[in-house]
Amino acid sequence: MAKKSLKNGINSGSGDIEEIGVEMKDRSSTQNPVRNESDDKEEQIRLLQQTLKMHEDEIRRQKEDLDSASEQLRTQSSDLHSAEFELKRKTSEVQALNQLVKAKDEEIKSLKVNPTQTKSTNSTKDEDAWDKFADEKGNLFYYNKKTKESTYEKPANL
Helix, strand or coil, X not given: CHHHHHHHHHHHCCHHHHHHHHHHHHXXXXXXXXXXXXXXXXXXXXXXXXXXXXXXXXXXXHHHHHHHHHHHHHHHHHHHHHHHHHHHHHHHHHHHHHHHHHHHHHXXXXXXXXXXXXXXCCCCHHHHHEEEEECCCCCEEEEECCCCCEECCCCCCX
């Protein structure tokens, strides 16, 4: 359009020069908005790139946090497995000790002397308080049910 006007202006004289000036003015005013739109788009692109970088940085930080939390979880899981193993081991030990105690209790019961066998037929009330037992080594000892006293020496009133 400008070329056409320019040709007309050259061919027809000075009146057309004004028309060329108006067209150039119109053209420059239409170029400014285009340039402004271009600047606006470049600014939008720049802002979007900054936003994208911020999001990428945030994702990277969150991934690092997640990796750290994951490592802590693996460590805690390992610690838990170790504790679980130790608990099972201790439970087995306790069960073994309970069986040993039960066996020793039965052994002690089997070593006890029947008190009725050791009492004389003419016993008094004091004599009835004493019971005769054997310890683990087979040594005899006496226990008074009333006074809760025990001794390896035979009480005088027996």
